[in-house]
Amino acid sequence: MLSVGALRAHLVAVGLAGRVATLREKSLRSYALFAARDPRLTLGLDPQGRWDAGELLRLMAERCGVSPDPALTTGRDTIDPDCTVAALDAFAERLARAAHDRVPVLLGTGHPHRLLGFYASLAAALSAAGCAVLTPAYGRCVDVRTQFGVRGHRLRYVGGVAVLRPAEPRGVGAGVPEEGATGVHTHSPLPVRAALAAAAEGGGPLPRLVIGDHGFLCGAGQLGIEAIGLGDCDDPAVFVAEAEGRVAVAVPVDDTVRSDHYRPMTRYVLHRAWLAQ
Template identity: 80%
Template sequence: MVSVGALRAHLVAAGLAGRVSTSREKSLHSYRLFAARDPRQTLGLDPEGVWDADELLKLMADRCGVSPDPGQTSGQDVIDPDCTVAALDAFAERLGRAAQDRIPVLLGTGHPHRLLGFYASLAAALSAAGCVVLTPAYGGYVDMPTRFGVRRHNLWYVGGVAVVRPAPGAGGAAEAAEALGTGAHTHSPLPVRAALAAAAEHGGVLPRLVVGDHGFVCGAGQLGIEAIGLADSDDPAVFVAEAEGSVSVAVPLDDTVRSDYYRPLTRYVLNRAWLSQ
């Protein structure tokens, strides 16, 4: 069992919280893009509030622990590990209730290279507890904007977790290399929209909880489906969604560290949710 103290120490030592790899410049740029309603940063969310860059900085300081000083414009960002631990506790509590109620769940990630193992462990534990882990639109097509232009992707499920991969013949070697083995990195809400639309159109079961990151949680929350997930200090949309009530829990942490660094978080969450086997 991972204690709170051990988890907190690990978060800082692994760069998951404390001083993280995300630069202050990148975070502030993301806040400005969100304030301008750039879809690369809204992640499928249509916020209710105005949320200018100053308001976003205050929100991120409160939810993540980044510096509230607008004059600090360079260096590395900071995530308060106590904010991370508190959010992980809330995240685990919601998973525990989902397992107790045996509700249908959908899991998905736009960071498969880093976070697939974390979500796959949750999917396995929820399934063992009697939840139906949904896989709608398996193999279906999703046309998504990428840095290479609009490309057709397939929606796949790996260990019960939704990811996207470039469709055969839809892209070049760069995209294929990016998605090798697990899936492609994406912030888009289109994959979760495709999954939910397929379930609805074919009379399937809709999830009562979506677990994931980026567009998976913001896209689901915008459609009125409860969502919980992880978000970095340069992902303001997830925290705005939490503040406005369309996402139930947003866990602040660096989402780009080595995949094995998330294993203590997995153990902590499963223990707190009473899902350890």
């Protein structure tokens, strides 16, 4: 098993924590937009508190380890690796409990190009432990607002993990064919809402635990379902949701590094949760 020291060193070495790729100005802009209740930053959360930009900066300093100094406005932002490790331990503890109780789970990601492997490994381990990995609303159309306007997407599951894909297959020469694509980047809570609505309409089991990020995480937590997942230092909604009790565990980690860099973190979590094969 990867030791805590080795994990911490890896997190810093590859930019999952420590000095991360996220720019300070982007983080501060995200906090200001969340304070203004911009839906691109609230991720489906309806905050209970007022949460102005100063309060958000203090929260993110506490939960993620960003600098609390409002005068620091440029450069690369930081995530405290000790915050990441502590949150990963809590995350693994919750996974272990879900596996022990064999609860139905739903997994989804708005960062499929980076994080699909992480969540798919969790889905496989939980399934092997006897949890039902749910895939409701497969193929359902979800209209999501993008920078190009509202676009139709379809909810798919890859390795047991919900992702969004373009509703229409791309033409020849237009990029990766739809069948081979992992999915699109999204902050929207609409996919998890569609999945949960389909599960309820179909009379099947509802998830007792949702695992994910962005709108999958905050959208589920807002609806009262226990949720755990990952959040970057420019994702204040994730940590507000945790502070307000809507998200059970929020792990601060850069969500844009190479997908293979998450593998040691995945192995650590699975070992801590007694789910490693």
